Amino acid sequence: MWVLFGGGLVAFVFYILAVSVNFLNLFGRMPNLKTLENPKSELASEIYSADGVLMGKYFRENRTPVGYKDLPQNLIDALVATEDARFEEHSGIDPKAMGRVATGLLTGGSGGGGSTLTQQVAKVLFRTRADLNDGILNHVPGLRMLVIKTKEWIMAVRLERNYTKREIIAMYLNINDFGSNAFGINVAAKTFFNKSPKQLNLEESATLVGVLNAPSRFSPVTNPERSKNRRNWVLSQMNKYGYIDQRTYEQAVAKPIVLHYSVENANKGIAPYFRTEVSKSLLQWAKETDHDLYADGLKIYTTIDSRMQKYAEAAIAEHMQLQQKWFMQHWKGQLPWRDETGRVIPNFLQTSIKRTERYKSLFNRFDGNKDSINYYLNKKYKMQVFSWQGEKEMMMSPMDSLAYYKRYLHAGFMAMNPINGQIKAWVGGTNFKYFKYDHVKQGKRQPGSTFKPIVYTAAIDQGYSPCYQRPDVATTFPAVAGRAPYTPKNFEGGFSGRSFTLRQALARSMNSITAWLVQKLGPETVVSYAKRLGITSPIEAVPAVGFGSSDVSILELCGAYSTFVNKGVWTAPMMVTSIADKNDNVLREFVPQTREALSEETAYIMTYMLQASTTEPGGTSVILKTGFKFPYEMGAKTGTTSNYSDAWFMGITPDLVCGMWVGGEDRSIHFRTGAYGQGARLALPIYGLFMRKVYADKSIGINTNPFPKPQQPLSIEIDCSKYYGGQRDTIPYDQKLNQTDLNDLNNQDI
Known part of the structure; x- marks a missing residue:
């Protein structure tokens, strides 16, 4: 038995070494020491106004990291109680948890999850189930998961050697997906509760920790009841391990989940047209300098003044809302697309629709068959449309939508x-x-x-x-x-x-x-x-x-x-x-x-x-x-x-x-x-x-x-007053119009 035990121990050590060095390319790559010391996850690049206001972001994964000091204690407690109760006691691998899993497998039951927080960080950070899954044995059924788990054990131990427990906690909360295009706790707190992580209360922290297990399944937006049950289970774990007392637990589980939900996207934020135009030059710069605008966490400082931008957007909205009203009255009951003689342009919409992506898609789908194309162009759908009174839902066909939007005036400033x-x-x-x-x-x-x-x-x-x-x-x-x-x-x-x-x-x-x-x-x-x-x-x-x-x-x-x-x-x-x-x-x-x-x-x-x-x-x-x-x-x-x-x-x-x-x-x-x-x-x-x-x-x-x-001194005369004579009081017809009718222009006291 001692020989078998010793032989098994030696074999295990050699197996770990073989995986570490990818012996004969059997196990696939491992991250090198430099990668381990500087692990990289996709970070959203942020764009700022000249007066220091965050205007928006460029990202594939919307992630903005925060430090451990910016995390509330109730969030850390909820995470540890739920995912790794002995986090402070192990060095990357939890023998008790692994023993529990092994016992469960031998008895045919479930031993629960055996991965520590550090192993989960390794799995997400180094994409062990994708990027590091290229060895010969990775394609052998039954061995694939063993190799992957071994890599995660090795990297977990290395992470524990290179980082403190606090850094690993922060890393975990910064890299994970919370759903709703929110990667990391910073964006998740803003997306679901419109708060910074530090401002999260106990119930909100428990909700977000609960989401981590399965972001779609436990989303408080799409599955509110399931999310609440999951939140309450997280709270029970906190009570079980002594992070909250019984009274606090009972008060917390009785509360509803109150969301302030808003998903960040390119349509929102300050100066979206400007940000889009800036991105074109930034992408060229990134290409020339080997940077990734959507993943490197760059900080772009612009010339925009957020106050002036707000005033410009308000001026456009205030003026154009009234002009649109007048325009609709001006053309009420008539078609506004006219030629230079004032006659309606024949087949205007039919010609315009051919320039749209919808038409091009239908043309390719039906190989140019006019009957099929026209059927779908005139089929009505429920759609959200823009109006100056706010978004509204209408039943419209693509042709209806085109006619609707062609009547809108546009502006630039x-x-x-x-x-x-x-x-x-x-x-x-x-x-x-x-x-x-x-x-x-x-x-x-x-x-x-x-x-x-x-x-x-x-x-x-x-x-x-x-x-x-x-x-x-x-x-x-x-x-x-x-x-x-x-x-x-x-x-x-x-x-x-x-x-x-x-x-x-x-x-x-x-x-x-x-x-x-x-x-x-x-x-x-x-x-x-x-x-x-x-x-x-x-x-x-x-x-x-x-x-x-x-x-x-x-x-x-x-x-x-x-x-x-x-x-x-x-x-x-x-x-x-x-x-x-x-x-x-x-x-x-x-x-x-x-x-x-x-x-x-x-x-x-x-x-x-x-x-x-x-x-x-x-x-x-x-x-x-x-x-x-x-x-x-x-x-x-x-x-x-x-x-x-x-x-x-x-x-x-x-x-x-x-x-x-x-x-x-x-x-x-x-x-x-x-x-x-x-x-x-x-x-x-x-x-x-x-x-x-x-x-x-x-x-x-x-x-x-x-x-x-x-x-x-100027070389030419600019004081022209002596040339005016009596003509200063003469105002052409169109200028009289300016001074009289413009007083009522926006129904404002101007």
């Missing part, structure tokens, strides 16, 4: 600091969950008159003064290469014949004088200045270039207007300031990209020109002074495209440049009149609502000083 290029607010649309398309960078539309300042910049640079006078008369571009003669008209349709200074002309957004400047300068000159000011989208050198005939993005226009404020220095809009690893070691810092684009004098004169829009009688943006009553210097420019398809507004202050656009998903969907569809009415109020909140929030510290003047 961006605010940036023109001095350093930092983007402070980014709202890519009205609701990220339902409308993923980003209208700040991804979307490009004709900018209308917001492009005119580029024409005037070229004129100022060529020696024209803001006080230069030009009569309001027609300018005709002759026919060229088959193109018909082109005579741009003013907004009101005619020409007054009176003379206006260039400053007045820009303030009133007069097409006649802009057309004359384009003709004098040449379309090619205007295009070259657009490129100097950071416009990278293709711009056609055509007579209509000065009226924004080529598509651009809000992002590009904000960069261009920032050049005026930043003394002629173009600064690329900047989204991220730095990236750090999970231990806060800085991996990359970003600096603004800049280049000299204009002289300081030209840039200042353009800020002076743009201010006229808010101060000159007839200015397209006087409502900012007369309605919103902003007392500070600000420049502005409205923009409206043909048929009112696109409404734009650009606003500048000494340290903030804002751009916004409003329109339909398709250019054929829009208001029919300027009374509703012009930029001063459909886009400008977003700026007013936003700036009102920004100025009111003293913690932001927005600059209210005048635009700084150049140190050197």
Whole structure:
């Protein structure tokens, strides 16, 4: 018997050594010492605002670790009592538990689980049943589980040598899956109870420990009764091992599970459109530097100001809710998709549906069979849809859904600091969950008159003064290469014949004088200045270039207007300031990209020109002074495209440049009149609502000083008051509309 015992002991030792070194590749790999000392689990990368607010995360497994000091004692007690009552007594393997399991197997009964907490950490952390399961014997029935368990024993002992008991407890709670896309106790506490782990009470801790055994089976969301029974069993274990007394146990089991359930996802959090756009550049950086954005626990620090972002989102929601109401009334009982003559576009929905993923999926599924495709396109389903009154459930077919959403107006908004290029607010649309398309960078539309300042910049640079006078008369571009003669008209349709200074002309957004400047300068000159000011989208050198005939993005226009404020220095809009690893070691810092684009004098004169829009009688943006009553210097420019398809507004202050656009998903969907569809009415109020909140929030510290003047005296005259004469009281029809009807714009006291 002694020989057999000794031989068995020697064989066992050799077996353990053989598994440890993967003898002849019989048992599969073991983690090396470096991996054991630095075990890695997937950690969510976190993205922060400039003022230190967590905006959201990038993850495959939503996991954010916490230290032992951040764990409540009742959670630790619940875990030990339930999973490993002798945790403090063993060194990774519990002989009593293993003996109990062996006895159960020999007698045909159940001995319960024999794995210690440390073994469970090894199983999850090193994926012993997947990644380390590649040896020859792993494919032999009966031996596979023995080899796996042996590896877990070995690694458990090694973990106990490398880590303290507290570190192992923290590791266990950080790596395990709690269901509902919550990995680790930190995310689980927030998901189920909207708390940090430290704030969990006894019942909540017991609930989460109970979930660990089988997250789906014991989920308090999908299986509340089963979860409560499991929680009560955990509490009974705590009572059994002396962690809580009988009275505490009885009081706890009598309480219901009270959830504050919310699953983190990409649709939630601060600035979701911005986060999506940032992820594109981060993925490229991660690829180049061998990082994993979704697993390395990176910390991304952005330029966004969470307060400004909140105000921008609120302004969009407040304004667009009312505009949508008016739009639905405007087209009540009629189809809004119209061609340039105002006629309904035939087969509009049938053509549009073919661009959707639903149609493409059905086309592939039924090999292009029209009858089958049309059947499912017109079959009604119960679906959640967006509305400004909140989500609602409706019976709709895919065709119904398309028609429903095509009637919605969309918007984009961006605010940036023109001095350093930092983007402070980014709202890519009205609701990220339902409308993923980003209208700040991804979307490009004709900018209308917001492009005119580029024409005037070229004129100022060529020696024209803001006080230069030009009569309001027609300018005709002759026919060229088959193109018909082109005579741009003013907004009101005619020409007054009176003379206006260039400053007045820009303030009133007069097409006649802009057309004359384009003709004098040449379309090619205007295009070259657009490129100097950071416009990278293709711009056609055509007579209509000065009226924004080529598509651009809000992002590009904000960069261009920032050049005026930043003394002629173009600064690329900047989204991220730095990236750090999970231990806060800085991996990359970003600096603004800049280049000299204009002289300081030209840039200042353009800020002076743009201010006229808010101060000159007839200015397209006087409502900012007369309605919103902003007392500070600000420049502005409205923009409206043909048929009112696109409404734009650009606003500048000494340290903030804002751009916004409003329109339909398709250019054929829009208001029919300027009374509703012009930029001063459909886009400008977003700026007013936003700036009102920004100025009111003293913690932001927005600059209210005048635009700084150049140190050197100006070489041209800018005081045009002596040229005005009696024309200062003349206000064109469209501007009268701004000042009267805009007072009722949002049914607000503005």
